[in-house]
Amino acid sequence: MTRVIPPGSTIGVLGSGQLGRMMAIAARRMGYRVHTYSPAEETPTGQVADLEIAADYEDLDAVRAFAMGVDVITFEFENVSTEAAAAAAEIVPVRPNGAALHITQQRSREKAFLADHGFPTTASSTVATVDELAVALGQIGVPAIIKTAAFGYDGKGQHRIESIEDAERLWGIIGHQEAIVERFVDFSHELSVVAARGLDGAFTHFGAIENTHKNHILDVSVSPARIAPHLAGEAVNITRAILEELDYVGVVCVEFFLTRDGALLVNEIAPRPHNSGHLTFDACVTSQFEQQVRAVCGLPLGATTQMRPAAMVNLLGELWTAGEPDWSGALALPEVKLHLYGKTEPRPRRKMGHITALADTVDEALEKALAARELLT
Ligand code: AMP
Numbered sequence: 001m002t003r004v005i006p007p008g009s010t011i012g013v014l015g016s017g018q019l020g021r022m023m024a025i026a027a028r029r030m031g032y033r034v035h036t037y038s039p040a041e042e043t044p045t046g047q048v049a050d051l052e053i054a055a056d057y058e059d060l061d062a063v064r065a066f067a068m069g070v071d072v073i074t075f076e077f078e079n080v081s082t083e084a085a086a087a088a089a090e091i092v093p094v095r096p097n098g099a100a101l102h103i104t105q106q107r108s109r110e111k112a113f114l115a116d117h118g119f120p121t122t123a124s125s126t127v128a129t130v131d132e133l134a135v136a137l138g139q140i141g142v143p144a145i146i147k148t149a150a151f152g153y154d155g156k157g158q159h160r161i162e163s164i165e166d167a168e169r170l171w172g173i174i175g176h177q178e179a180i181v182e183r184f185v186d187f188s189h190e191l192s193v194v195a196a197r198g199l200d201g202a203f204t205h206f207g208a209i210e211n212t213h214k215n216h217i218l219d220v221s222v223s224p225a226r227i228a229p230h231l232a233g234e235a236v237n238i239t240r241a242i243l244e245e246l247d248y249v250g251v252v253c254v255e256f257f258l259t260r261d262g263a264l265l266v267n268e269i270a271p272r273p274h275n276s277g278h279l280t281f282d283a284c285v286t287s288q289f290e291q292q293v294r295a296v297c298g299l300p301l302g303a304t305t306q307m308r309p310a311a312m313v314n315l316l317g318e319l320w321t322a323g324e325p326d327w328s329g330a331l332a333l334p335e336v337k338l339h340l341y342g343k344t345e346p347r348p349r350r351k352m353g354h355i356t357a358l359a360d361t362v363d364e365a366l367e368k369a370l371a372a373r374e375l376l377t
Contacts, residue, residue: 005071005093005297007031012070012092013045014038014084015077016052018341018351019273019289020045022281023076026289032297037066038077044341045076060087067091074250074296078105078271079150095199095296096250096271103246104271107180108149114266117245119238121266122257124182130171136181137164143184148174158216160184185265187257191225191232193239194277196251196291199298203240204291206284206304208232209276211255217349220369221276222311222362223283227258235264242269251292253277275314275351282337282356283310308335308358311365313373315353320346325376335359336372 005011007030013020016038024034024045036045037053046052051069055062057080067073067088074095082105085098103113108126115121125136126149137144142164148157159170161181190213195205210225211218225232239254253274255267277288286294286302294301319325330336340353357369 003298009033009071009297010035010050010069011293011296012037012066012073012088013049014057014073014075014080014088016040016043016045017076018044018353020076021048021341022278022287022339023074023273023289023292024048026287027293030290030293032293035066035070037063042344044343047342057081057084060084063087064091072296074292075101075272080105093296096246096248096252100246100248100271104269106150107147107268108178110269111180113245114242117241119242119266120264122182122185124180126178126180128178130168133167133171133179133181134164137161137167140181140183142166144181145184146170146174146179146181149178149180185257186260188260189225189227189258190267191227191235191256191258191264192221192253192274192276193235193256194251194253194274194280194288195236195239195243196288196295196301197243197248198295198301199249202301203243204286204301204304205236205239206277206280206288206306208235208256209279211276215349217316217351218275218314220311220313220366221279222309222366223279223306224309224362226362231258231262231264238264238266242266250295251277251288275354276312278339278354279310279312279356280304280306281339283308283358309360309362309365310356310358311362311369312354312356313369314351315340315355315373315376317346317348317350317352319352319373319376322377327376329375330355330372333357333368333372333375336368 010033013036021044034049035051036049041054127133144161190211208225209223212220253270257265273288281287285305335358337356359365
């Protein structure tokens with residue numbers, strides 16, 4: 001029997017960024033209360049939550065006290081310690097479960113999980129010393145990418161290695177910590193599948209979304225992806241199998257490379273709603289954020305039907321270089337939607353907001369989203 005956590009209950013969110021903010025907006029629309037927990041104050045999630053707790057993730061007493069005040073806990077940020085997740089789970093359900101979090105928050109564990117279960121990934125090695133790095137590069141070849149094993153997102157702790165001589169310098173830059181090196185993939189597309197699994201094992205997905213990154217940060221997403229339908233289906237099937245294997249409850253995003261010879265390789269798994277799924281907020285019957293609320297509260301998952309082709313462009317701090325962007329220009333375009341995250345300091349590379357554009361075709365939506373961003377400056 002699934003125990004439903006009904007509207008009116010309180011959802012606890014570990015993390016306080018824009019993902020938590022948009023989840024909180026979806027939750028409040030359905031009559032839930034939201035509490036958020038992170039080390040910061042005046043956060044994107046805190047601004048729209050009923051309660052914002054500022055405490056360290058390592059402060060397990062504070063995590064337990066937070067858990068006492070909510071009916072279920074979920075994440076918007078996966079770099080929460082497994083100890084904190086376990087402390088919370090002593091008191092309330094934590095969804096997705098701590099094991100899924102443990103695996104997906106660290107690249108070498110995630111790679112091992114994928115390889116052990118036969119999911120396709122890029123060739124990679126875990127290295128702990130500069131000598132191991134040299135050996136791994138000898139096997140993998142260059143160009144390669146080195147990524148810190150833990151706590152990486154938005155290209156943080158990630159560097160491209162062009163030559164074996166580069167390796168020593170980059171090892172210094174990433175700070176002599178455990179890392180993985182992987183072969184640089186010559187891909188034709190980057191894709192993601194945002195999907196959800198309910199408490200009863202039900203599965204829904206938003207199909208394949210096509211992503212473009214700039215400086216390792218997501219820049220543009222379009223949906224549906226402009227790829228052959230059988231490839232989108234294959235990506236969805238891999239995602240579903242990963243969720244089953246993790247006994248997962250909640251929203252996940254699996255990122256893929258599609259190689260030039262048509263092979264899908266899993267790049268990484270994000271155990272939460274994802275930037276590439278932001279367009280579902282405006283384009284789909286149920287957004288990824290509402291789906292996360294439904295999944296973690298044991299409600300039936302919503303229909304993921306996409307109503308219009310859509311494109312999303314991120315708005316990074318650089319856009320504020322010459323002052324406040326010109327919102328009116330962009331919003332004058334039909335079917336353009338603005339989302340800002342309430343961040344007051346527009347630092348370079350910081351995700352400040354995004355724009356979604358809807359249109360009759362994906363190409364038109366993309367053109368419109370790019371034009372809207374262009375009009376901001
Ligand atoms: P990640 O943090 O692993 O998702 O990497 C961020 C972005 O860097 C990816 O979406 C790609 O655009 C690029 N990237 C990462 N790993 C590779 C790789 N092995 N080959 C080619 N591009 C990569």
